[in-house]
Every structure is written in C-alpha cells, then in structure tokens.
Amino acid sequence: MILQEFEGTLYPINPHAEKILNRQVYPNIRTVPEPVDLAIIALAAPIVPKIVQECGENGVKGIIIVTGGFGETGSETGTELEYEIRRIASQYGMRIIGPNCIGIFDPYTGVNSFLVPRERTIGYPKRGNVAILSQSGAILVTLIEWCAYRGIGISKTCSYGNAAINVNESHLLDYIKQDNRTKVIGMYVEGVRDGRQFFETLKNVTQVKPVVISKAGKTNAGAKATRSHTGSLAGSNESFNAMFRQTGVITAIDLEELLDICNCFVTQPLPRGNTVGIITNSGGHGVLAADALEQNNLRLAEFDSKTIDQLHTLPQHCTPSNPVDLAADADTERYEWVTKLILNDPQVDAALVIIIPSGPNIEFQTIKKLIGVIKNTDKPVISCLGSTFKQFERYKRILEGDGIPVHTLPERAVRTLGALVEYNQWIQYGDEKKEKRVL
C-alpha cells in the first residue's frame, strides 16, 4: 500500500473524516496546500466526474480511477460517465488511468495504488527489470505475488482496467519502451481500444525490447466474459494471432509461462541460433525435452566430432548423444565435465540441464559446481529440477539466485528457450521469418 513505501507527500481526502491512519485528512482537493501530481480516486462511480473536475481545477496532472461501475456494466449510464470524465480530462490536459483498475506499483518510486496491504501478501517483489501491464487488477496482484515468491525483480507495473478515458495499453507501452530499467514487458490483455494503434505501437516497441503477451478472451465463452469484466471487445483470436505474429510479440500460453519467459529474457543472453544441448540424469525427461524442442522450432544440437569423441569416454550405460543421458548414478564430476563440454561445443547455441535431485550421487556440491560452469558461458542455460527431493527448494533458490531459471517440467523449460529464439529471429529477420512456437 502506498503509505508504507512512498517517500513523497500524501494527502488523504475525505469529507467525513478528520484523521485516516493518523494523518490529517482534507475535505476536498481544493483545501490541499500544494499542487498534486497524482490523484487516486476510489469513490462511487456517479460522483467521480465531479471529483475529476475538482482535480482539474487544482492542477492535478494524473489520475488513477480505481472504482468500477462504468462501461463494463454494459449500462448506458456507465458509458456516459466515462465520456464525461474524458471530456473533463481533455479540458484540463490530465492523463487518467482506469476506471475499474488498481493502478500502479513501482518498486523504484514506492508509488503503489494497490489496495492490498502488505500483511495480506507474501511481500512485494524486489526492484528489477520486468515491467507488467495488466488489464485485470487481480491478475496483476497474482503476477506480482508470484514475482515476490520467485524472486523476479520488477521495474514498473500498471493495471489499466477499462482504459476508457485517455490512457490505454498503447500509451503505457510507449512510455515503458523508454524506461531504461525495463528489459522486457509482460502483458495480460483482454481486448484493446484501438487495434491499429496497438499494432503500430507493438511493432515499434518490440524493436527495442521483447513484449510477452497472455491474451484472454480467445473463445466465444471467454470473449463474453471479458465484456462484463473490463467492458472490452476481445476481438477475433485469429486477428490477434496475426497481429502478434506481424509485430514480433511473444505469446504465453498462461500466466505462469508469462513470468517464465519474462524471467528468461532478463536473466539469459539471446542465443545465436536454435540448437540446444540437453544434459540429463533421466532418459525420460530427455525424451520429453526433445519432443518440446521440435514443437518450439528448436533443434537438438548435432555435436561437433570432438565432443562426440569425448562423450564416448563416459561409462557405457550413459548415452553419448544428444540428449546426453548421464544415467541414474550421475555425480558432480560427470555433470560438471559434460556441461562444460557441451557449452564449449560450437554447434550448441543453448543448453538445458535436467537434474533429478534424488539421484543417489547428486549433492549440494553438484549444483554449486554447475553454477560455476554456467557462469562462464555466454550462451543461455535453463535448468529443470525434475522432482521434489527435499533439497529441491534449496537447490532451486541457489540456482535462481545466480540467474539460472529453474523449472520442474522439461516442456516449460524448453518453451522459454523457444521464446528467446523467436525474439532473436524477429530482431534479425522481422516478420519474414514467421516460425512461431506451437501454442
């Protein structure tokens, strides 16, 4: 909540209270002693235009309208209220986010208009390089709680709800495009206000940084649900898919993948090409990963002959080809040696290291040594800890702490590599190279 982190001055405004959380309360914005940069309005819809008018008269520059009960209700009144607010905003040159949203959380400035007290969360995420834009407030809350839990750092976040006044998803994208702290933008989108503007904006932004989108309202049932949620028209799924393909947007199948991919972009370099080396102590996981590679336009690297010669010195029950199966008795030395070998192979663009932690010779040291090897490469490396051995959480924390993404399902791990390759192809070839990962 804004009170807990923000270092600027706050003016609580309410005509019926004298103190809120021990701060002096002002009856209206006119009585506030200095110009205000940002007003957050959480009042019943019918009186919001009057309050916006007062803000305008008092030089407020920006407003977040949290309240719902506008266009998304489907009523004429709701839409008329939005129209009236838009008119006032234009008269005073104010920019307004919302209505029907929870607004902004920015860990760098401490601005936080979410109505979620810290004690009800697992904590807010740390400062970092992922920006998140979400039409839905609850989904943004979910995403940032996961970021806090997974240690993913945030640059800026904004929930923009109905986007019905004069700030929509394209304006926000344009703004974040120029934010130096943001390396990747993740979005949850139900519908857009201006499709052509969104198209042009995306095409521009993706030249500078990757945009990852989870699109909802893809089906008739989903589209119907979006109308009563954010009052938006979901549009046809085919049009959105075409738009995303032509603008280099990375699509995420669900919210988990949205964060997986954003995290991969901020922690990993882009691979030069699409060949992947897989190292595993479970043949089955190797097979699942190989399947996922092909489904994501990646290829099993064909190792250099020198690498193959070296791999043939492994014990006979190991598999010396890609995926390299180090077998159930794999130990620290075998993992370290083979991972180094694969990462040094010029035929390998990226690597996936799969470890079943309950393997009898896997130790804490195995993870430490692997991190050492991985830190010395300029290729992307993703890990998959395939089981829930009791050291799992400890191994996971230390890998992620060193910027190596950890997954439990090999398919999910591979999809993030696919996203890196897809973005790299977009940057290099534009939409001539239309290979998309399978959805």
Add this chain to the structure above:
Amino acid sequence: MILQEFEGTLYPINPHAEKILNRQVYPNIRTVPEPVDLAIIALAAPIVPKIVQECGENGVKGIIIVTGGFGETGSETGTELEYEIRRIASQYGMRIIGPNCIGIFDPYTGVNSFLVPRERTIGYPKRGNVAILSQSGAILVTLIEWCAYRGIGISKTCSYGNAAINVNESHLLDYIKQDNRTKVIGMYVEGVRDGRQFFETLKNVTQVKPVVISKAGKTNAGAKATRSHTGSLAGSNESFNAMFRQTGVITAIDLEELLDICNCFVTQPLPRGNTVGIITNSGGHGVLAADALEQNNLRLAEFDSKTIDQLHTLPQHCTPSNPVDLAADADTERYEWVTKLILNDPQVDAALVIIIPSGPNIEFQTIKKLIGVIKNTDKPVISCLGSTFKQFERYKRILEGDGIPVHTLPERAVRTLGALVEYNQWIQYGDEKKEKRVL
C-alpha cells in the same frame, strides 16, 4: 527401499559379501533355504541370463531386472541377451519385468524395488487408489515424489523399462484392471511392443476404469531419444492419437497434468453433462477459465431463471452471470451463498471455485465454509487458488485434505474437468462421441 517397509522375508544374494546391512548374505539363489516368489536382479547385463537360469531352477516365479545395457544400447549383443533371457523365462514359466527399469513400489504390500533410499526422498506416497505405470524409472520416481508431496494416494506402481522379456504395458494393464484398490491408471509411455495388443487391452480396461496417458516420443527428435532410452519405437504420433481416441484413453499434456487428472478421477464424481458454473473474486481468472472451458469441450452453464433472480441481489459491482464475479471485496458469506446456489442449479453439472486468497475479506473461515458446501454436493467441484498469499499453503492443504483438488492456473483446473467429461462420454457413447479436449 524394500528393506524399510516389506514385512516378508528378504534374502540378499552376493558371492563376495557375508553381510549386507547386517543380514546374512547367500552366495547364490541355490543356497537360499526356501522357494522365492520374486527375485530382483541388479547385476551387469552379460551375466544376467546365467542368474535367470539359476532362478528358474530354484522355482522363482517372478523377476525384476533392474540392470540396463540390453536392447536400448542398440547393440546386437544387448538384443541377444534379451532373447536368451526370454527363452529361459519361457522354459521355466517365469514372468520378468524389465530389463532397464526400477520395478515396483506397492504401498499396500511394502514391495519396493526402487533404488531410492527414503532419506533422499520427501517420503513415499500414502496408500490410495491411483496406479502408475511408467516406461521410465526416473519419471516414475518423479511422479511418486510429487504424489507424496501433494498427498495423492497410490495403489500400485511399476516401471517396466524395455519390456523386452515377457511383461509389457498391456500385461500390466490387464493385471491392474482387476485390482480393486485402483480407481484410475496413469501411464508414461514412450513406445509399445505390440500395438494391436495395446489397442485391445486399452479398449477393455477403459470400460472398467479410466486410463490417463502421457505419451513421449511424439516428434522426430523425441522418437530418436526414445530409441537410446528404452530401445522402443515411438511410432507415429498420429497412430497413437487415433488409438487413444478409439480406446477412450485420456491424454495428458505433461506429467503435472497426468497427476492432476488422476487425482481428479479419484476425488470427484463424474459429471452428468458438460456445463460448468464458475465462481470467482477475479474477473480475469474468470475469463481465462471461460476460454479454457470452450477449448476443452465444456460449456458455461446457462443458469436457471431462479438462480439468476437470486444472483441479482448481489451488490451491483458483482457480475450476476456465469462466470459469477464476486468482486474484490468478496467475503465468506458471499462465497458460501453463491457456491451453494450454483451447485443447486439443475443446469450446472460441475463447478470451478476460483479464490484469490489475498482478497481483503478472504479468511480461513471462507475456506472452511466452502468445504462444508462442497461436501454436500454430488457434483464435481475443483478449486483454483490464484495467488501466493502467505496462507496459500494452509488453504491448499485443507482443501486437498477434504478431497477438493487445488490448482493455481485456471486452465489446468478446467482441463481436469474436461477429462472427467471426456471419460463419461466414452463410457456412455463409446467412440461415436469423438470430442477430445484440445492438446
């Protein structure tokens, strides 16, 4: 490990040791003082035929060959060894699982041939009603560790590796079909030895209990990897899909879904039809769930007019249609009342209850009251706890403890309901009703 749980008599056999873990060791099977039911062989491949011969001579009924280095190596020697063992097994009427597998874990009898000591796992799963068959040993270990972690009870499990002697996936299915403790069978399959036999077996077994399969080796890259893993031919993905459709098999997209669906079958009744009521305090999650419904051949229930009248008494910022959005301020009373209402609606076959636990009025009591309502219905109910609020794990445990599956992604929750409906249609209409969930 077998020593820790099994209550029958164990005879360690090794020509070079006198004691193993403080037990008397026998130099060979001939010196064991009584007939043996099951022999577990973990010796180098070349001497396995000789040991199998000795077992035959001493009246052993069944054998698990753990060792690898047979047909999966692609060498002629490996295949010849398998042929020789098959000949001996046939001569003595022995049934042999493997080679290249970890065999059986059965929590009811305590038989456990896995080479995973308890101290390296988070514990083995409790007794229950899910049987798991897996071609891969490490994947079976992963699955049962997840079962232990998630509280999913197991009836029997078997990893069968190369299935190259005289026990294959079809024999195991036939056996488990008759096991009264097993209510659902989950399988991880890379390839099968006898496609026609597998087809006939599946068609039979699915009449009695659901079979859920995660198929690997679906792509060229994956198929290549299966050859060096379990020496099996993955077959064409199209043939397998056709087989699964014609035999009523439920396919799982990954290992997580394999368990999700099995868990759903053992905890939930089959729904009468395919209509679902969604209750949520996050509109966005409602949209995602609605999308997933349509992608899984389910329908948003069209509520009875009495239900709709009642829903219109909710506060105006709630959404009184399906998905029912109880809004950010949803509390215990609202959740309890609406869930009861929806479950009592004759137009509703199943329900999905979505809760963002960090909502300001969600309390422990909300979960308790919901469980009370859900326990009084004969319809399947799945829950989705959409965020990582610090009470998440506690809420999850109590819901799952009362047999209500918990998911974090609405899509995953919906897919399990889709599996129930798909199986119900198979039982009622056979393969005339060919609607499959989207993969």
